[in-house]
Amino acid sequence: MRNLLRFIIRYHFFFLFLLLETVSVILIVQQNNYQRAQFINFSKSLQGSYYETFGGIREYLSIRQTNRDLYMENTLLRNRMDRLLRNRETTYDGGYDSIPHRQFSYIPARVINNSVNKQFNFITLNKGSHHGIEPEMAVIAPNGVVGVVYATSGNYSMVIPMINRNFRLSAKILKNGYFGSLSWTGSGYQAAILEEIPFHVEIQSGDTIVTSGYSAIFPEGIMVGTIAEFEAREGNFYTIAVDIAVDYKNLLYVNVIRNLLQEDQRELERISGND
Amino acid sequence: MIKLLPRNIIRFIVLVLVQVLIINNIQISGFIVPYFYILFILLMPFETPKWVLLVSAFALGLMVDLFSQTPGMHAAASVFMAFLRPYILEMSAPRDGYETGTFPRLHYYGFQWFLRYTVILVLAHHFILFYIEVFRFSEFFSTFLRVLLSSLFSVILIMLSQYFIYRK
Numbered sequence A: 001m002r003n004l005l006r007f008i009i010r011y012h013f014f015f016l017f018l019l020l021e022t023v024s025v026i027l028i029v030q031q032n033n034y035q036r037a038q039f040i041n042f043s044k045s046l047q048g049s050y051y052e053t054f055g056g057i058r059e060y061l062s063i064r065q066t067n068r069d070l071y072m073e074n075t076l077l078r079n080r081m082d083r084l085l086r087n088r089e090t091t092y093d094g095g096y097d098s099i100p101h102r103q104f105s106y107i108p109a110r111v112i113n114n115s116v117n118k119q120f121n122f123i124t125l126n127k128g129s130h131h132g133i134e135p136e137m138a139v140i141a142p143n144g145v146v147g148v149v150y151a152t153s154g155n156y157s158m159v160i161p162m163i164n165r166n167f168r169l170s171a172k173i174l175k176n177g178y179f180g181s182l183s184w185t186g187s188g189y190q191a192a193i194l195e196e197i198p199f200h201v202e203i204q205s206g207d208t209i210v211t212s213g214y215s216a217i218f219p220e221g222i223m224v225g226t227i228a229e230f231e232a233r234e235g236n237f238y239t240i241a242v243d244i245a246v247d248y249k250n251l252l253y254v255n256v257i258r259n260l261l262q263e264d265q266r267e268l269e270r271i272s273g274n275d
Numbered sequence B: 001m002i003k004l005l006p007r008n009i010i011r012f013i014v015l016v017l018v019q020v021l022i023i024n025n026i027q028i029s030g031f032i033v034p035y036f037y038i039l040f041i042l043l044m045p046f047e048t049p050k051w052v053l054l055v056s057a058f059a060l061g062l063m064v065d066l067f068s069q070t071p072g073m074h075a076a077a078s079v080f081m082a083f084l085r086p087y088i089l090e091m092s093a094p095r096d097g098y099e100t101g102t103f104p105r106l107h108y109y110g111f112q113w114f115l116r117y118t119v120i121l122v123l124a125h126h127f128i129l130f131y132i133e134v135f136r137f138s139e140f141f142s143t144f145l146r147v148l149l150s151s152l153f154s155v156i157l158i159m160l161s162q163y164f165i166y167r168k
Helices: A002-010 A012-031 A033-061 A063-091 A262-274 B004-025 B039-043 B050-068 B073-091 B106-134 B140-164
Strands: A104-114 A123-125 A138-141 A144-152 A157-161 A169-173 A179-184 A191-198 A208-211 A223-231 A237-244 A253-259
Touching (some): A002 A012, A012 B050, A033 A063, A169 A223, A191 A223, B004 B039, B039 B106, B050 B073, B073 B106
Antiparallel strands (some): A104 A253, A123 A157, A138 A144, A144 A157, A191 A237
């Protein structure tokens, strides 16, 4: 301790210089908007490129799994497209509607940073506001719901996944349409809880849970998970433990969903909410 | 010797006022601004304790910052300049050292000595100041040109002041 003091006193000129410069730099970064923005930009881009590098390595390692998922999704999409085409031929009786009634558009993105072991997990994607991503857009993976976009920068965006204590989702049971509120238990990246399902509804473990589509963020019917077990704890409602469909530890390619009619729906609901 | 302190304090105040009231409002061709206030650091006596040098440079920079809404920028540049000053003085000392009772002025040590001393320190100060102001390296050479031109005007002002104000 004494040696340290002696050292500091001996070189007091240099240490005082460092101290005063540090104070100046803190002042500069905190008090000047331009310099602060530059500073934050710099640290964010540093973070981004770091995550991108390591994301690249991870991408290579799990390429086989990813290939399989893509293949499966391709098949699914092809099936769906086929059905839609046939639908259109039969529903529009003779006439052809040239305006597509499209509600959702999909933006592909890649996960470059991801955490599963915290209470408030976040995911970083490699696309941002330059690519049309905005806060409150839905994020899905080939096998189910991932989360909701929370914030965006120019080239990156941050997603609150289902495994974050702040996440809430309106979900329903596929076979009978009863809906409830889904949240994370906070323990394990595979377990969520579905509440507010009334007691009289018939459910079994293994039943599929999908999004209800009421929130104007997620499209209806996207896979959330399956029922693991359930119990009637208090009053008239079940507490249902849900196995989350998406494997957060092996998450690479996701789609960000823009709801083109979201403003429409919000506007209408605001009007009826005011009365 | 006792008169030194009030004299330096008055010089401090006068230089800050001249800088913020007059010189900050002169802009030569838009982006060249001479900084005259650093004359205070140049003219402090040889015997000034080093820590006083740093602290007063910090205060000086902060005063100018307060008046030009750039907290910290002038302070950082001035402290850097004050940090360099003892080394520059040591480097350019005459063979038998500085005589007691003299000050780092043109009057005592001649035009060439004072010019060299001024140019090095003014360049150091302006370099730090202008690069902190743009805060990035992407326009390195256009900033560098501004550093050189502004330094030129600052040095001219400081040299002239030696003939007009500190004649004696």
